[in-house]
Amino acid sequence: MARAVVDWFGFHADYEYEYSSNDAPVSRLRRRSNVNIDAIHDFPVDSEMAPAQLYSTESGRLFHSGKIAIVTVGLPARGKTHVSVALSRYLRWLGVKTRAFHLGDYRRAHMGHGNDVPHDYFFVDASPSSVKLRQTILQKCRFDLYHFLDHEMGQVAIYDAVNPTAEGRKQLSKEFLKHEIQTIFIESYVDDPKIIEQNVRSVKISSPDYQGWNPNDAVQDYIRRMGAKIPHFETMDEHELNYIKMINAGERIIVNNCRFGYLPNRIVFYLMNLHIKSRQTYFARAGASTGEDSYKADGLLCDEGESYSQRLCNALLEHRRKEREEFIKQGGSDEELKPLTVWTSTRRRTVQTAAHLQERGFKVKQRPQMSQMNPGNSEMTEEEFKAHYPADWDKHQLDPYHHRFPRGESYHDLAVRMEPIILELEREKNDLLIIAHESVLRVLYGYLMACSTSDIPSLEFPRNKIVEILPESYNNRAKRIPIPHTDTNGAYVP
Amino acid sequence: MHTFPRSVYSMSNIEDSHICVVMVGLPARGKSLIAQKIVRYLKWLSVNAKSFNVGSYRRADTPHPTADFFDTGNLEGERLRRAAAEAAVNDMLRWFEHEGGHVGILDATNSTRSRRAWIEERCKSKGYDVMFVESKCDDEDLIMNNILEVKTTSPDYVGQDPEVAARDFRDRIRNYEKVYETIDEPHLTYVKLINVSSQVIINQVSNYLQTRIIYFAMNLHITPRSIWLSRHGESEFNVLGKLGGDASLSPRGLAYAEALPGLVKDSVGDKDITLWTSTMKRTIQTAKHLTYPKKQWKALDELDAGVCDGLTYKEIEKKYPEDFRARDDDKYNYRYQGGESYRDVVIRLEPIIMEMERGSDIMVVTHQAILRCIYAYFMNVPQDQSPWMEIPLHTVIKLTPRAYGTQEERFKANIPAVSTFRAKYTSANMGGEAAIFDAERAKLPISGAQANGVITINGDVEAVPQKVGAVSVVGSLGSNGGTLVVE
Structure with a gap:
């Protein structure tokens, strides 16, 4: 999963990949102090203060906010990964030990290059073999997530996945609570087709699959394929869960039940300023x-x-x-x-x-x-x-x-x-x-x-x-x- | 004219730094409280903010209206209320234009679409941003609580039988309910706080300062509560007149720690309170005998005196004469070499302030400079005064936020301590006469903690201090900059 950094004008590219194990090249990219590469997926040195950190504590955690899992919700091309990465950038900047876990990375790593998941992988009524596959991939991701929060002084784990059903989200929240982790869901919900198209155009159709396609056709094809792949999606309306719903790239934000600590509100503060459109x-x-x-x-x-x-x-x-x-x-x-x-x-x-x-x-x-x-x-x-x-x-x-x-x-x-x-x-x-x-x-x-x-x-x-x-x-x-x-x-x- | 010091979270863009925050909601939903708090918070961050309370404009003509006045069928009432709203809006626009105002708050019910459209039009025509803040609440207990609060503190009901006042106020709310339209105009910038932020809807925010105000408002609640503040007991460094360090308590400080549970017992009662200390020995030792759940905050550690840590003021005057002088010239902005300024402390207290707002009954045992900043926040003390306030040792200050200001009570333990207060341009603060003076004052007879609980109300909406019970009232510290009264 090489994320080649195109080096146009004399950048050095002396970074190296380090894989956690043979089958999981999950963004374990470490660099050797190469400031030309975005280090948002690096593991910072634990003892180092973050750029805007006001104070540090021995536990490594801040604000008496405990351990938090931020769980993304939303169909593809709604900017979930963007929100996950942007939020971890901001929280780390403040000194909150944060890491994003992109389920898609685990899925791709498990399947190997060029192999897609079975067609019913995202279905509610998936076949037993697909469910089993899903569980295997999930477990690996969760294992890393718990390890980060319990043994690496982590405070916020961002779990970046589709999480399309209310039932699944309730289960997830319960499971995290057993590990003394508070859950905040962040849904990116878009009903403005223009925003979806723009997003697909800017992040999804640059893949080799669409080389030579007319961009408009490619966008429509992508949206159609995603619709068939994930036919079942419930937007968040679970009153008992803690969630932040961003509608149409932040035009409107609904915050539900997030009064349990300093960090949730601080996160809302940041999200009010974030949008999912890209610019230079x-x-x-x-x-x-x-x-x-x-x-x-x-x-x-x-x-x-x-x-x-x-x-x-x-x-x-x-x-x-x-x-x-x-x-x-x-x-x-x-x-x-x-x-x-x-x-x-x-x-x-x-x-x-x-x-x-x-x-x-x-x-x-x-x-x-x-x-x-x-x-x-x-x-x-x-x-x-x-x-x-x-x-x-x-x-x-x-x-x-x-x-x-x-x-x-x-x-x-x-x-x-x-x-x-x-x-x-x-x-x-x-x-x-x-x-x-x-x-x-x-x-x-x-x-x-x-x-x-x-x-x-x-x-x-x-x-x-x-x-x-x-x-x-x-x-x-x-x-x-x-x-x-x-x-x-x-x-x-x- | 005002002068505007450098802001902490200063306006990020000079061009569009005018925001009119318009409160929306039925009476007894905590609008005035929220408006007050926003003003206080922004001023604390050096943003020029002011609340314009339509009720106080209306009172100029109609000081004690009955509920009928607020009936939509009452044409004369309608006309007067409309005139009051216009006067408030005009004053606010003038304040933006001529007095360097940045955030003006229009505190009224603004409960109809047409009223909101009118305000929007007035502000937009001058190029000012408008943001509506609605407090929506259907929790009966909370509303009832607010009604009780209002009937005792609102100027509308001064001198009236509380029962009659409460009944009338409920009728007034009913009149408003007839025409109330919750905000959902899709093009407006608004935040709707539903049942004390158990749900929040944020619509069309357009700049950073708006998001900062919303962020703050989301941490607020309107449930009654109090905050108890205490410095640590006298420390070994206090006795020696030294700054900073991480010393233990002196014998008298230890005595204060032992007396503390008794000192706060009556005022705490059976409330579930949480106790916060810094991570330094002297605050932890002070809180030792209190049995409330405890949290230690690094952010509550004393202002870092840098190279002056461990020195006395006399030594500083000798070793760093220029710094000594510079500090007194502008104590708020002065930063010790290798250490912190009051301004730095205010920034680091941000999570503390948010958590205090979010929480309920909290007791904080911390240090002089930190308490000055926290006290200044709750009591609206200007920056040029807050670093010079006397916060005596061995005294608990209880603050209770109210719709029209913060109520203060002080409980002094009968345990002498040195005074760590130092007047401007002097280095004499410790030991000697000052200590005797303070010890003398501490000998004042007290029968039960309540006896010396002086109550002050810092009322900045009406700019008139109000009488509470039979206790005398000391001056307001509002924007007029009155004198600072201690005890």
């Missing part, structure tokens, strides 16, 4: 400013910075144009690109860097929380600093993520203060270009790619490349778009 995020540095890069001065763009901002604008628009052409050539629909929104901080350089895009008619919003990390007293060259504050420098080397220079902010402070930005980032439906200081880009990239706190402070964003994050339901993918005639400092290169 681009990161770019602001241009260089006049004089030094002083925090206090809040300088304007210098001439070089100004010409960089022009090249950045052109490179991005050119890239988007080409992507669309390529998509149409490969048989994609010729609908217009998603609108592009630009966010900057309120620092003058970032606002000016977006000026060309604003002139071209793109919407630019200033976000005050995206101001760069306050360097405090550390605004001097490395040598000067070492001479003045040797003790602080040593401490900084030990934990550059949490260490804070006198009167300044740490990356951790920045991550906590940017919480509204993280949620707005999830909310945004347009494609999004973020122009900000490197410290801000490090934290936001760290969130989207699930980087560890040891990686975030050293992430690099040279000015000769725009970073693009492509959302895929299983993980995000990063790639870099070169800005022509530009060096890593943003200077013009003929």
Whole structure:
């Protein structure tokens, strides 16, 4: 089950797969500190604090919220996997030990490559052999889930499956309760055919099965096949169960019986900001400013910075144009690109860097929380600093993520203060270009790619490349778009 | 004019940071309580919020109306009520425009579609977002409880026979029921809290701040309850005048721990309360003799004094004179080197506040700075004052949230302790005269814990403190920024 990371522009791909056992290559992907790969399915080091974690406890659990199983409910192409992955990204960011268990992974692993399950596998009245197969696969998944919660200090296990019947859900909730696990169901319910089609188009028909198909035909075929495969589905209405029903990608949310702890409401808070449509995020540095890069001065763009901002604008628009052409050539629909929104901080350089895009008619919003990390007293060259504050420098080397220079902010402070930005980032439906200081880009990239706190402070964003994050339901993918005639400092290169 | 400090969860977008939160629901559904709490919470997070209570506008003309006034057939009543709503909406719009308001709450029943459409139109015409918050409840006990509460605290029934008031209030509710339409307009942004959030319906939310308000409101309930707050008993570090550390209790602190069960016995009664402590020795030791179920919260640990941990104020003044000064200049934002500021503490208390709102009767034994933040949240104390409040040792503070403010009672144990209070720009706080002064006060005669229970109501809706029973009332700490009264 290789999730090949397409490496377009000089990314290293030195990660390795590690399988839990011979027959279950269940996303046990570990990387060796390769920040170019979304680490949302990695197993983080237990002792490490998460980027926005406020405090840690010996039990590893937080908020007196106990052990929780989040169980997805919904037909295929309703964004269940997307919700599972997005939620575990957010909870981990907060320091809640979370892992997603995708039943589909276990099914595919059990069946082996190219073998589909029997046609009646999802039927309520499936044949005994199919029921047995189902049980075998389920057991394996549950075993891992319990192991995570009981023996690996896990707190939230996300169980990603269809769970189509009320009876099955009641049983599941009972079973979990026996293990002292509270269950919250999250249903993604869609009755707007447009949303389903869009979802199928973006995540389901890119498979080899549909190579060469007309996309519209492929979508219809997929929906028909799923209808035949899972003919029986009951939407959630079980009053005694704890559930969150997201209707039409979050247009309306019904929360039932979720008043039993801090985490359930916090999860609802996150889900209110999540939608299941996919869009691109681009990161770019602001241009260089006049004089030094002083925090206090809040300088304007210098001439070089100004010409960089022009090249950045052109490179991005050119890239988007080409992507669309390529998509149409490969048989994609010729609908217009998603609108592009630009966010900057309120620092003058970032606002000016977006000026060309604003002139071209793109919407630019200033976000005050995206101001760069306050360097405090550390605004001097490395040598000067070492001479003045040797003790602080040593401490900084030990934990550059949490260490804070006198009167300044740490990356951790920045991550906590940017919480509204993280949620707005999830909310945004347009494609999004973020122009900000490197410290801000490090934290936001760290969130989207699930980087560890040891990686975030050293992430690099040279000015000769725009970073693009492509959302895929299983993980995000990063790639870099070169800005022509530009060096890593943003200077013009003929 | 107001000045707006940096926000904790500040507005993420200057352009669309105006939200009009419109309460919806029959009388006695806890609307005012919810509105109050939202204001308090947002202010605590440094978001400029204000509640506009239509009832108080109406009272200007009709201070003590009978139920007939609220009959839909009463044309004059209808006209006056409509005029009150208009005045409230106008004031709110002016407040957005001229006073930097961010979240305005329109506290009224707003129980018909046409009323809601009118409000929506008024706000949208100025470009402000509208979000409706409906409290829907058919739990009879809960409603009855609220009726009892209202008849004793509502300005509409001041000085009236409680029985008559209750009957009249029920008639008033019946008049509203005739025209009540629960919210289900599909295009509106709304949250409907059904039977204290046993079910919540969220519709068409459109920005982060709305989701933050909903998140908070989902944790609220309108069942009566109280919160008991206490600092740990006097610690060995308190006696030495040192900050921070993880010291044990002093002999007098141990005596307080032993006295604590008796001190709270009467006010707790037979309630099922949960006891929270920090993870530090001095709070755990203080709670030792209490037999309630206990939880330890790391988030309740004392403000981290960083490099100053273990020093006295005198030592800090000598070793870090600039910091000492800087801290007093802006104590809320000052962050100890390698440690925390009050602002940092407020962020880390977020789960605590949510859990306190969600829970019922809770006793919290924690530390001075933490209690200042928690107290400031419940009593609406502004940021420039909260870090300077005196929270004395060996005293239990009981807070009871009410529809029109939070009621406070204090119970002082008859056990002397040093004072850890330090006035601005001084380093003298411990031992010596201060300690004697505090010990003197502690010697005041008390017959039973209740005797020194001073009751204060922090009423910020009406901006007028109210009398409760026969106990004298101390000033309001509302947005007008009155003086801070301790005991």
